[in-house]
Amino acid sequence: MPRRVGRLVLGMVRVALASLCLGLLIVWGPASAGLLDRAALERHVQERLGRDFTLGERHAALPVWPVFSRQDASPRLHAYLFESQDIEPVRGYSGKPIDLLITMTPSGDFLDVTLIHHDEPIFQSDSATRELYDFASQYNGLSIDHDIQFFSAKTVPSRTETTARLHGVLRGTVSASAIDRSILSAAVRVAEAGLDDPDAKARPAAPGGRIKRMGWTALQEAGLIHPIERTNQAVEKSFRGTPAARRDAAGIFKPDGLALQAWGMPVSLPQVGRNVLDADGWLQVYDRAEDGRTLFLFLDDSRYVFTDARAGEPRLRTVPTLRQDGVEIALERLAYAHKIRLTGRGSGVPETAVPRLFTTAADSGFDVARPFSLGLRIIRGEGEGVAVDLEEPFEIPGIELWLPKIERPPWLDIWAQKQGHLAVLAGGLVLLSVGLGSQRWLAYPAQRLTWLRTAWLVFTLVFIGWWAQGQLTIVNLTSSLEAALQGQSIDFLLADPMAVTL
Helix, strand or coil: CHHHHHHHHHHHHHHHHHHHHHHHHHHCCCCCCCCCCHHHHHHHHHHHCCCCEEECCCCCCCCCEEEEECCCCCCEEEEEEEEHHHHCCCECCCCCECEEEEEECCCCEEEEEEEEECCCCCCCCHHHHHHHHHHHHCCCCCECCCEEEECCCCCCCEECCCEEEECCCCCCHHHHHHHHHHHHHHHHHHHHCCCCCHHHCCCCCCCCCCCCCCCHHHHHHCCCCEEEEEEHHHHHHHCCCCCCCCCCHHHHHCCCCEEEEEEEECCCCHHHHHHHECHHHHHHHHHHHCCCCCEEEEEECCCCEECCCCCCCCCEEEEEEEEECCEEEECEEECCCCCECCCCHHHCCCCCCEEEEEECCCCCCCCCCCCEEEEEEEEECCCCCEEEEEEEEECCCCHHHCCCCCCCCHHHHHHHHCHHHHHHHHHHHHHHHHHHHCHHHHHCCHHHHHHHHHHHHHHHHHHHHHHCCCCCCHHHHHHHHHHHHCCCCCHHHHCCHHHHHC
8 A cells, every 4th residue: 555655646746747847848938018019909999989080109108009089170089098918917717818908088988898819728719709708898888987796697787877797708707807807907007097197108007096086075075175264263262361362463353364274184095195186296195105104185275384393483383283092193294296186276275275295103003094183283473382272073984985995806706606616526525535545445346436436527527527617727737837937926826716626
């Protein structure tokens, strides 16, 4: 028995080494770039959009082609055209990227999604490729803001203004998942790059994940922007009984005027920062927020200018702080020289409002997801002056809707869906292992071996092959080796739990 086990192990090692050598021979070589030249792209535009549209020059920042409409007197930007493989190559079941040609408006609406190349091993025939083509075409008319889910191949597709249910691909769950991620990942990166902004053509895509586009009013209604107002009379009342009482002549003469007028917002929250700030401003905020800081922006049009505790000027000033769980958290002023995408001027924010950026310390322990308030230290006088403290509740209802989501790897959902198949497979593999460990009993009498061998082959063909679609081939090994050699993820392999288990 030990000698037989040794020969078995030696044979397995030989097979593994041979497969490894074959894999190394196959996988060397760079991944292919975009497949279509300008002439092919122009033909695609003419066929899909019509002769009133023309292709512009490729952007320098990303391999993206602008599509212009010639229906007006002067050409107007209508859409972007790009190959998913050039933007976000996502590996399919074969370990090679699936390439799709995507036509998308600057606002993120899909005008056309066309499959142009794949290496999926079980979809090589024309009819099988048509299944993948039809799956990809379901994204036409959707947008990057849709909540898109795909189900079985027999699902009847349906869509609303915000959600979409798509049919899947028979025998091709991994391939369909790769197509879905290719389309959305590439489209989001193009949308975030701000290519329609002439100041953003050479800028990398903004980090922070997908967000919902919201205007100033919507952000304020959601509690993400908080208006701060105090009249001169209210501030003067706060200073009664202090040496600084009645030291603000302008305020005394205009008691109903505003001493404080500002709008505060936690711009390190992507839903706020990426809607309010321009791309450069968001990148500045994002870099700081990665260190564990929380950044607040105040659009300040106050007579008592917002500054931090280090500043001694101007004579009338406000030092904002954060208060959470009875603890005061200091805010430090940061220089901010970028633009504001949403100024709120249509909602009553004066043009004279100045953006002032503040940050907590990296170890402050502040958590924007928990209740907090703004502390407003109003100071009159030179140097330290005389200060009074006010408090401004800052409530963000439904904060969980706006917190950054940690994206769940898509393959985890597939493993959850295949739990039943994996349990049956595990039971079969346990029985197989018991049989291989008891070969003397298994082989005698011969009829027992015949029955058990036939039963196992039927189980392999019917359940593993047809029902659970567990396809274990040399492609699994070579694709994994190629991904490892190129430093790529093996998500495409993990998306096939039956093959991984086998």
